[in-house]
Amino acid sequence: MFSIGYDVVDLSLTDPTRAERLAAKFMNAAELDVPGFLSFHHYCWLCWSIKEAVYKHACRMQPGLVFSPARIVVTGLSESLEAVAGGVRTYSRMGQGFIETVACDAAFAAELCADPHARAVAHAGEGWAVKHRSDGCPSLVRGNEEMPVSFSHHGNYAGFALVLP
Amino acid sequence: MEMIMDRHEILEELKKVLGPYIKNKDLLQNIDETTNLIADLRINSANLVDIVIDAEAKYNIEIDVDSAEKMTTIGTCIDVIQEKLEQPS
Numbered sequence: 001m002f003s004i005g006y007d008v009v010d011l012s013l014t015d016p017t018r019a020e021r022l023a024a025k026f027m028n029a030a031e032l033d034v035p036g037f038l039s040f041h042h043y044c045w046l047c048w049s050i051k052e053a054v055y056k057h058a059c060r061m062q063p064g065l066v067f068s069p070a071r072i073v074v075t076g077l078s079e080s081l082e083a084v085a086g087g088v089r090t091y092s093r094m095g096q097g098f099i100e101t102v103a104c105d106a107a108f109a110a111e112l113c114a115d116p117h118a119r120a121v122a123h124a125g126e127g128w129a130v131k132h133r134s135d136g137c138p139s140l141v142r143g144n145e146e147m148p149v150s151f152s153h154h155g156n157y158a159g160f161a162l163v164l165p
Numbered sequence: 166m167e168m169i170m171d172r173h174e175i176l177e178e179l180k181k182v183l184g185p186y187i188k189n190k191d192l193l194q195n196i197d198e199t200t201n202l203i204a205d206l207r208i209n210s211a212n213l214v215d216i217v218i219d220a221e222a223k224y225n226i227e228i229d230v231d232s233a234e235k236m237t238t239i240g241t242c243i244d245v246i247q248e249k250l251e252q253p254s
Contacts, residue, residue: 022215048214070234
């Protein structure tokens with residue numbers, strides 16, 4: 001089964017003056033070459049969002065995995081905000097006030113919305129429901145069927161991403 | 166000069182560090198060393214690094230990346246802070 005990880009960052013809750021100190025705590029030396037199309041502040045939080053999405057992607061297969069952001073290295077970041085991190089493809093979007101990232105190697109659907117659980121269930125269709133594993137890892141389930149899903153919220157933003165069947 | 170603080174003193178200061186990142190302040194009333202920052206205090210994961218930086222300022226210590234990754238519960242936060250306080254500056 002494919003996995004998926006999703007993360008959203010509300011940029012209004014981030015402090016540009018702390019970006020350098022934050023980066024020193026979770027960014028790898030190989031990531032400190034800031035692309036010209038991003039401010040350092042946005043790049044810092046983009047990397048954080050990518051690492052969080054990749055971590056959530058990995059947790060599905062490795063329950064109990066500890067989040068080690070410095071060990072998840074973001075590589076190949078393009079102007080379209082696609083990258084590879086932790087061996088997984090990531091797709092990010094930066095909008096007015098937010099950054100969202102999906103980590104997934106399969107076709108997926110993602111949506112920023114007010115009620116991600118309800119929207120994910122509606123997207124999946126009749127009979128599906130959200131279920132959480134004991135470690136919190138979510139899935140959509142319908143009988144014996146299972147569809148990987150990931151949720152995130154931060155400040156005014158929330159959303160989900162799910163693997164398309 | 167090393168600052169000597171026992172676990173209780175560290176915890177009281179740690180609550181002040183965590184406070185700004187906890188929506189429901191009542192959650193701070195019944196914490197113990199097994200309390201998980203994300204699962205129990207509902208701190209957003211995006212604030213974990215902010216907490217490390219604020220703890221460094223509060224206790225006048227430096228927390229390296231490997232130590233920061235351990236700070237997932239109240240107990241492990243106190244462990245890391247105590248370790249750093251005991252290190253010669």
